[in-house]
Amino acid sequence: MRTITATHVKYYHVCHRKLWLFDRDLWMEHTSEAVAGGELLHQTAYPQRAERYKEVSIGGSKIDFYDPHRRVIHEIKTSQKLEESHIAQLKYYLWLLEEAGVEGPTALLEYPKLRQTLAVALTPADRADIPQWLTRIQQLQSDNTPCPPTINKPFCRQCSYYEFCYVGE
Ligand code: SF4
Structure with missing residues (x-):
């Protein structure tokens, strides 16, 4: 059985095709400016x-x-786009803990x-979901599962797989 990471969970909530490609090690994030900007923010937003x-x-x-004293995870993001996937990622961390x-x-x-902070906690519904x-x-990770179709969402243009998905269209 393949490992499931928080990135799998995050991508599951963004696009099943993205998750499928990522899981098969077609890894293109390092070419994404958005990701590079996020990494820089991680390093500079809270230096201490x-x-x-x-x-x-x-x-x-x-x-x-x-x-560990307050049992609080702090997760930094650059924008509220795809917030649902950010929340899912955090809920998965909380569930693991x-x-x-x-x-x-x-x-x-x-x-x-944005100078904004959102509190996230696990609910009984999350524990069931x-x-x-x-x-x-795991089904999407199965070797029998074909690559899911493109989803044609506005955020596809910011996705690192954009050229892979839409080249030739
Ligand atoms: S470009 Fe769009 S369809 Fe392709 S993997 Fe990214 S989010 Fe999914």
Whole structure:
């Protein structure tokens, strides 16, 4: 069985084709300016953060900034586009922490450029939904599953797979 990471969960909520391509190691993110900008923001938005918080590896995923005393994950994003997928990623981290025995973890989704923060917590509905996400992701990882179709959304133009998906159209 292939590993499921938080990136799989995030892509599951963006585009199943993106998840399918990523899972098969067709990795193009390093060519994306948006991703490069996000990495720069991570390094510069809160310069003292790396000293204050812990990096946690769990279930094949890596939480960059975790406050173990308050049991709070801090996740930085550049924009609120695709916010649903950001929230799903955080809920998956929270679920992993709970599965590991951490009681009542919560998360803050931070947008430094917008000066906005969104609190994220697991609900009973999330605890029921997340295993279903994982089952569906495993199905998409199966060698028998063909590449899902393109989705033709406005955000496709910012996707690192854009040229791969739409070249020749
Ligand atoms: S360009 Fe659009 S269809 Fe292609 S992988 Fe990205 S989000 Fe999916």
